[in-house]
Amino acid sequence: MNDGAAHDPGETGPGGRGRARLLAVVAVTVLAAVGASAYVVHARRESQRATERAPHAATGGDWASVSAGPHVVFRNTGAGPDQGKVAVAPLTDPAGPRALTPASCDRVYATRARAVCLSAHTVLTTRSYQVRLLRPDWSTERDLGKLTGLYSRTRLAPDAGHAAVTAFVYGDSYTSPGKFSTRTTITPAAGGAPLDLEKFELVVDGKVRRDRDRNFWGVTFADGDRFYATALAGGKTWLARGSVAARRLTALYEDVECPSLSPDGTRIAYKKHGDLPDGQWRLTVLDLATGRQTPLAETRSVDDQPEWLDDQHVLYGLQSGPMAARTTDVWVADADGGGTPSLFIPNAWSPAVVR
Amino acid sequence: MRDRPAAAGGAAGRVATTVLLLGVVSLLTDISSEMVAAVLPLYLTAQAGLGYLGYGLVDGAYQGVSALVRMVGGYAGDRSDRAKWIAVIGYGVSALSRIALLPAHGLAAITAVITADRLGKGLRTAPRDALIAAASPPHALGRAFGVHRMLDTIGAALGPLVAFLLLAAVPQGYNAVFVVAFAVAAVGLAVLVLLVPDRRTNRGTRVRLGDILREVTGARLRRPLLACALLGAVTIGDGFLYLVLQQQDELDVRWFPLLFVGTNVAYLLLALPLGRLADRVGRARVLLAGHVALLAVYLVAAGPVRGPVTIVAVLALLGTFYAATDGVLPALVSRLVSAETRTSGIAAAQTVTVVARFASSVAFGALWSAVGARPGLLAFALLLAAALPVAAVLLRGAGRTPLPSGAAAASPEPAGSP
Numbered sequence: 001m002n003d004g005a006a007h008d009p010g011e012t013g014p015g016g017r018g019r020a021r022l023l024a025v026v027a028v029t030v031l032a033a034v035g036a037s038a039y040v041v042h043a044r045r046e047s048q049r050a051t052e053r054a055p056h057a058a059t060g061g062d063w064a065s066v067s068a069g070p071h072v073v074f075r076n077t078g079a080g081p082d083q084g085k086v087a088v089a090p091l092t093d094p095a096g097p098r099a100l101t102p103a104s105c106d107r108v109y110a111t112r113a114r115a116v117c118l119s120a121h122t123v124l125t126t127r128s129y130q131v132r133l134l135r136p137d138w139s140t141e142r143d144l145g146k147l148t149g150l151y152s153r154t155r156l157a158p159d160a161g162h163a164a165v166t167a168f169v170y171g172d173s174y175t176s177p178g179k180f181s182t183r184t185t186i187t188p189a190a191g192g193a194p195l196d197l198e199k200f201e202l203v204v205d206g207k208v209r210r211d212r213d214r215n216f217w218g219v220t221f222a223d224g225d226r227f228y229a230t231a232l233a234g235g236k237t238w239l240a241r242g243s244v245a246a247r248r249l250t251a252l253y254e255d256v257e258c259p260s261l262s263p264d265g266t267r268i269a270y271k272k273h274g275d276l277p278d279g280q281w282r283l284t285v286l287d288l289a290t291g292r293q294t295p296l297a298e299t300r301s302v303d304d305q306p307e308w309l310d311d312q313h314v315l316y317g318l319q320s321g322p323m324a325a326r327t328t329d330v331w332v333a334d335a336d337g338g339g340t341p342s343l344f345i346p347n348a349w350s351p352a353v354v355r
Numbered sequence: 356m357r358d359r360p361a362a363a364g365g366a367a368g369r370v371a372t373t374v375l376l377l378g379v380v381s382l383l384t385d386i387s388s389e390m391v392a393a394v395l396p397l398y399l400t401a402q403a404g405l406g407y408l409g410y411g412l413v414d415g416a417y418q419g420v421s422a423l424v425r426m427v428g429g430y431a432g433d434r435s436d437r438a439k440w441i442a443v444i445g446y447g448v449s450a451l452s453r454i455a456l457l458p459a460h461g462l463a464a465i466t467a468v469i470t471a472d473r474l475g476k477g478l479r480t481a482p483r484d485a486l487i488a489a490a491s492p493p494h495a496l497g498r499a500f501g502v503h504r505m506l507d508t509i510g511a512a513l514g515p516l517v518a519f520l521l522l523a524a525v526p527q528g529y530n531a532v533f534v535v536a537f538a539v540a541a542v543g544l545a546v547l548v549l550l551v552p553d554r555r556t557n558r559g560t561r562v563r564l565g566d567i568l569r570e571v572t573g574a575r576l577r578r579p580l581l582a583c584a585l586l587g588a589v590t591i592g593d594g595f596l597y598l599v600l601q602q603q604d605e606l607d608v609r610w611f612p613l614l615f616v617g618t619n620v621a622y623l624l625l626a627l628p629l630g631r632l633a634d635r636v637g638r639a640r641v642l643l644a645g646h647v648a649l650l651a652v653y654l655v656a657a658g659p660v661r662g663p664v665t666i667v668a669v670l671a672l673l674g675t676f677y678a679a680t681d682g683v684l685p686a687l688v689s690r691l692v693s694a695e696t697r698t699s700g701i702a703a704a705q706t707v708t709v710v711a712r713f714a715s716s717v718a719f720g721a722l723w724s725a726v727g728a729r730p731g732l733l734a735f736a737l738l739l740a741a742a743l744p745v746a747a748v749l750l751r752g753a754g755r756t757p758l759p760s761g762a763a764a765a766s767p768e769p770a771g772s773p
Contacts, residue, residue, distance in 0.1 A: 021549040028545035036538035
């Protein structure tokens, strides 16, 4: 284009060609504006329509009566106005009509005595999470605050005396690309300051580790004091056994993330990274007495802290359908590595089994 | 529309139309890319269901790729003598990557699309800066780059705003954000293709790779490039500095984006005045003064005083640093190389800086892990203070010696020219 004027610094004269080009730019601008506006209007209408006609998960019944028996607590991810509400379903018919509670949580864990609820708030482009303890009637018992970070895992001790929460510390992807940093706290439900696991003593192979990049996540409680969690030190992840009272963690087995202790206390279900590509995990069960590891029949990558349905079955959340559809389901797999994984509750996330 | 680079308009004269047009192209492209960058963390974690580890990977790809192709863009610009069209390819690839985000689901696809966007950025930067240099009178290069970077930064500030408004209008409307980003980038591309003159600087001479290598490693550029490497190696990435501020003051995560905004505001306010100052007192001096501001950033951030005053001071000083270096560097370099190898020269200086800063980030990250943020900052402050006089010696004469017009290609200055 315009080669003839190449040596002349002021080549685009005010002549006809210049005007034609200016008109072309105006035309492109108008086209882009009209096209983009049309798309936005279309997308807006489409999103409203999708909300209206999406299959709402069947609801019904009253959460109080469902909660009287053994039940599963979860986040309702079915489309519609009730998306995000905590729901309960009886263990006898988990995929049947769900009873909605008044609470809204992105991640929830519950016992008979209380529940812990992480709820996200998006402000501008950042998300902050609020951590609350809820009473059995789902009203707020205590606000554990809104700290920096994105909360991802939460568990209660069996006696509900402690709540553990893991947050991804915001912005740490800067410190080492591809890595992340977490902050995990255990808070006494009765009151008192949260205990930061990074302040606990970490013992690996009999030696106290003081690496500054120690990270902990995914607590699962054995009783009012003892718990398990993932510890990262020196570039390796470990299953660590901890004691709240002793303020100490002891590394047991390598490559164990987001552990979940079986009801009988003998096994740990967890995400194993192994030699999978980055960002992928295989659900595995570890026998604490023998150290034997059993990969479950679920071959899809699971990025969730599992939950035990009973001593034979493990529950976990999975993305379903295309990613952008943002749908999740809760699946169940046999803990012995056999069988075929099956859908446990459609349009659900963050299951917690309450007996 | 008329460019008159030769017309000695004096300090008060207008900036060449080409520079303004390239500024508009950058403004529109930056609106587009910052729209996407602003929603990407949310899109990847909340919407696409990608874990945070996945996000870290994408983020790494986003940061690291563009440096690698910058030299390619520089060489292609000089070799083909078609800087504008190399820039068009770069801007075009980035614009198309917006649309490619619509069908891209999953980590691999999204990483590929973002990598393509950054490749486009790497490719276009040096040819575009060479066009700015070619269209501007030698004595007003700092001002020209100042105007361009100001427009560029306005775009960067507007992008997230547009994205917020769109997300407010269309809940979960990430595709709408991508489509609008594409439309904005397309207009920028149209301005570049249709209105920016296809300026050719080589006057028909065919530039060989050997010529470029000789020039880039030659005596005129060697010492400034060394200075760039030295200064870059003690420059902590702004992400780290924001993290330091955020952690020291337990700043609510919601205010984190405002830190970027604060730096950008200081940058866009100061880009033009500091560019003009560079034309008057010497580009090397302003470049060095910018690093003095950076030194002040380290000291204030590591200092005992906390609170909003410290945060504002750090952001203002950081904006000053960028305003005194980002546009001033190509202005400085473009007068040190012949017109035929200008694109490569600019690309070399930018690549050296980016690579050195990347190494510095890795080093600072390790230092932070080992001894903590504050001692790390103080150590880097010490290193920067030591590097400054060395850089000053290396840059001596580089800032103000204008290249005798036309003579440069034929006979590069002998080594160690004053």
